[in-house]
Amino acid sequence: MYALLFADTGLTGAQLSSLFALWSLTAFALEVPSGLLADRFSRRLLVAAAPLCAGAAFALWTFLPAYPAFAVGFVLWGAGGALASGALEALVYEGLAAAGAAHRYPRLIGRSRALGTVAVLAAGVLAGPVLAVGGYPAVGWASVAVSLLAAAAGWTLPEAPRGRAAGQGPRPGVLRGALAEVRRSPALLGVLALLSALTVVDALEEYLPLLARATGVSDTTVPLLVVLVTAGTAAGQWCAGRGMRWAGPVLGAGVVLLAFGALSGHPAGLLGVAAGFGVFAWAGVAVEARLQERVGDRARATVTSLAGVGEEVVALLVYAAYGAGAAWAGPGPLFAVLALPGLVVGVLLWRAR
Numbered sequence: 094m095y096a097l098l099f100a101d102t103g104l105t106g107a108q109l110s111s112l113f114a115l116w117s118l119t120a121f122a123l124e125v126p127s128g129l130l131a132d133r134f135s136r137r138l139l140v141a142a143a144p145l146c147a148g149a150a151f152a153l154w155t156f157l158p159a160y161p162a163f164a165v166g167f168v169l170w171g172a173g174g175a176l177a178s179g180a181l182e183a184l185v186y187e188g189l190a191a192a193g194a195a196h197r198y199p200r201l202i203g204r205s206r207a208l209g210t211v212a213v214l215a216a217g218v219l220a221g222p223v224l225a226v227g228g229y230p231a232v233g234w235a236s237v238a239v240s241l242l243a244a245a246a247g248w249t250l251p252e253a254p255r256g257r258a259a260g261q262g263p264r265p266g267v268l269r270g271a272l273a274e275v276r277r278s279p280a281l282l283g284v285l286a287l288l289s290a291l292t293v294v295d296a297l298e299e300y301l302p303l304l305a306r307a308t309g310v311s312d313t314t315v316p317l318l319v320v321l322v323t324a325g326t327a328a329g330q331w332c333a334g335r336g337m338r339w340a341g342p343v344l345g346a347g348v349v350l351l352a353f354g355a356l357s358g359h360p361a362g363l364l365g366v367a368a369g370f371g372v373f374a375w376a377g378v379a380v381e382a383r384l385q386e387r388v389g390d391r392a393r394a395t396v397t398s399l400a401g402v403g404e405e406v407v408a409l410l411v412y413a414a415y416g417a418g419a420a421w422a423g424p425g426p427l428f429a430v431l432a433l434p435g436l437v438v439g440v441l442l443w444r445a446r
Contacts, residue, residue, distance in 0.1 A: 094220055095154065096302040097312060098229050102158050110416025112160075112167050113299055114409055119171025121405035124178060128395035131180035139180040141247035146173025148240025155233030177247075178401040184250060186385045191253040199382035203333025206378070210327035217320035221313040284384045285396075289403030290438045291377040294351075294370050296411035297428060298322075301366075304424040308360045318363045325367025326374045333378035341440060347372025348435040355428035362425075369432065376438075 099109050131139050150166035150173075185202055189195050216239075223231050305318035347369040354365020384400060411431055418427045 094224060094229070094232050094302070094316070096299060097306070097315065098154065098158060099163060100303070102160075102163075104160065104163075106419030107416045108160065110412045110419070112163055113296070113412040114416075115164055116167040116171045117296075117405045117408040117412065119168045120175045120178070121402060121409070123172055123175035124401040124405065125395065125399065127175040128179040128399070128401075130176075131183060132395050135252065136180040136184040137248065137250050137252045139176045140184060140250060141244050143173040143177035144240040144243035144247065146170060146176065148237045148244075151233050151236040151240065155230055155237070158229065175401070179395065182381070182385065184252060187253045188251055195386075198385055199333050199378055202381070203330045203375075203378040206333075206374075207327045207330035210323055210330060214320050214323045214327060217316045217323055220316040224316075225313055284380060285400050285403055287438060287441065288377065288380045288384060288400050289407050290434065291373055291380060292404040292407050293411055293431060293434060294373040295404070296408040297415075297431060298370070300415060300424055300428070304355060304366070304428055305360075305363065307424045308358060308362070310360055314360075318360060321363050322367045322370050325369075325371035327371075329371030329373070329375035330378060332375050333382075344372055344376050344438060345436055345440075348432050351432045351435075352429035355425045355432075358425055366428070373435065 096109065099112065104112075127139065146169045150169040153162050153166045153169070156162075182202070185205075186195065186198050189198055189201065216235075220232060223235065301319050301322055302315050305315045306312065308318070310318065350365040350372075351369025352365075354362040354367075354369065356362070357365070381400075384396070414431060415427050418430070
């Protein structure tokens with residue numbers, strides 16, 4: 094609901110995009126340093142600490158709903174996202190590898206994200222009534238409480254040994270080794286590029302409440318339309334690991350559905366948007382699994398963080414384009430235009446299948 098909070102506080106489309114850009118810039122600056130920390134020290138500790146940063150941001154927005162507080166909050170949230178990025182994927186993959194079940198990574202990570210998305214869906218269903226009863230403060234405090242629960246859940250994850258026990262000090266050359274792995278493998282570099290490109294819808298997700306509102310529905314109905322798109326994302330994540338031979342054509346169809354649904358200007362058009370988001374999520378998990386297969390344990394979190402850097406670059410480009418285009422077009426046309434590069438990714442996936 095924070096996009097609506099920002100809009101109701103009086104922020105323009107350009108100011109909204111500037112906040113999202115600050116969010117991505119923070120994550121961009123901290124992606125590789127956080128990956129190095131995850132490869133040198135405890136990954137579980139970083140995964141547990143990440144939600145606390147987001148919770149601090151939500152508390153700040155609840156107490157001080159103004160542009161400066163929003164900006165500081167996004168810096169905190171961006172730092173938290175960087176802490177978990179790379180560390181969580183490495184923690185899960187190595188835990189499976191230690192149990193001899195690395196091949197289960199795509200399905201496990203996909204389904205765990207699907208369940209997380211279902212939790213977001215449930216929150217979206219509750220957001221309308223909570224907003225109607227308690228306003229933005231009630232939604233804010235609920236977000237803070239869930240962040241604390243997420244930190245506790247992160248601490249319960251098992252951490253497989255990595256040769257040297259976490260916390261015995263830094264291992265030299267981690268970044269150098271990660272860059273060397275990428276240079277030696279053109280296939281790995283291609284996977285990093287594809288994974289970054291597929292995150293365009295992750296950036297567009299921040300504008301979903303505005304797209305829903307542009308269909309003419311009331312603010313209390315907006316969360317339900319966002320929930321519809323969230324359900325599409327969850328379905329795509331749940332199906333991860335299956336049918337990748339058809340990734341190119343399916344991704345192309347998803348782009349078309351997303352574009353036409355956004356341009357329709359009708360609430361039912363969000364069905365097409367939901368399908369497009371689901372296809373992007375499905376393809377993203379599959380490509381991420383290929384990344385984990387191609388990198389060694391020593392620099393796994395750092396290489397994954399390099400993918401995060403590419404994702405933040407894509408997000409910054411989307412935010413800049415949306416902010417510039419907001420003066421000329423509404424959310425529907427902007428969603429349609431910004432989703433079109435997915436067609437190029439679909440062609441590349443089809444050629445590489």
